[in-house]
Amino acid sequence: MHYLIYDLREDYAPLLTPEHLDATERAAYAARGEKYLVMRTILRRELARRSGRQPEEILFTYGENGKPEFSPLHFNISHSGDKLALAFHDMAVGIDIELMRPRTQMRNVARRIMYPEQWEEWNAGGCSTEEFYNCWCVTEALVKMDGTGILHSGDHPFLLKGGDVRLLNDSGVQVELITPSVGYAGAVAYRA
DSSP states (O other): OEEEEEETTSOOOOOOOGGGSOHHHHHHHHHHTHHHHHHHHHHHHHHHHHHTSOGGGOOOEEOTTSOEEBTTBEEEEEEETTEEEEEEESSOEEEEEEEOOOOTTHHHHHHHHSOHHHHHHHHHTOOOHHHHHHHHHHHHHHHHHHTOOGGGGGGSOEEEETTEEEESSOOSEEEEEEOOSTTEEEEEEEEO
């Protein structure tokens, strides 16, 4: 498994134009603008480097829940704030990064994504923003690895203690916490 972190404040000359994007990407570009075009350029450059193709030749297919795919490579993408994260592996992979900031609904979200034992411990010990975001990133990385969504977070129950992630089922999945940058949380999940 390999991951890369990019700072989107740096100057990345877009290689792609909206005409290079497929219909799904064009809709996202219309909503997000130039930052989206830069992120897709970076992703295509990395996929091209790994596949021996030109970035403009990279065409995506989409999984049942909209996860972009480029056979035979396995990859995933996440962005938050000014950071972009890409993960690559020879099997399914998911990555999530989040800019840590106080959230008004943190307790409600935590109750939905945390395993009951994790929730009870977290709730009793106060509302650690860092622990919340680490749990959130692990949850997101796991469901993104599967190509599902947050409603499937219960498919991979886990406990997070002292920075270690312990999956509660024997699924052959590995999870690593990452620190993309100061003030960010992140996690990568991949099939071993």
